[in-house]
Amino acid sequence: EQNFPFACVSVNYTKAVMDAFRMGQLSKQCNAAGSVVETLNSLYMACMFDFYDRWRKGKRTIMKFDQTLKEVSADLLKRPAALVKRFKDGVKEVEMRNDPNRLEFSDMANLGMATAAGQAVPKKAQVRLGAYAVAGGED
Secondary structure: OOOOOHHHHHHHHHHHHHHHHHOOOOHHHHHHHOOHHHHHHHHHHHHHHHHHHHHHHOOOOHHHHHHHHHHHHHHHHHOHHHHHHHHHHHHHHHHHHOOHHHOOOOOHHHOOOOOOOOOOOOHHHHHHHHHHHHHHOOO
């Protein structure tokens, strides 16, 4: 099973981001963004996302919990900009995957006329699908 202790991860990355900030490791990012709070929040979200991404894609279990925490924490200290970039790319990927404009809808008015390839739909399927069209229009 791939469950992990979310609250524990959250507390660990809150501490890791604050420790990195106190050590001066994030000054470059804070100055570039012009906001300490925005930068620290972005890095926290990036850590959480990266942990989750590694956990799911790597099919990790609780036995790999500490290793995963340390891998993401190391990236926070060594490559914070890359960590944030992976987070932003991941968000874009999810948004694209969930974009309703990608969906294709059937033309219910022409139900039973032909398939997308232009082939005639069998009579049995026309009757079955026609029942759905009638049932849906009675509201």
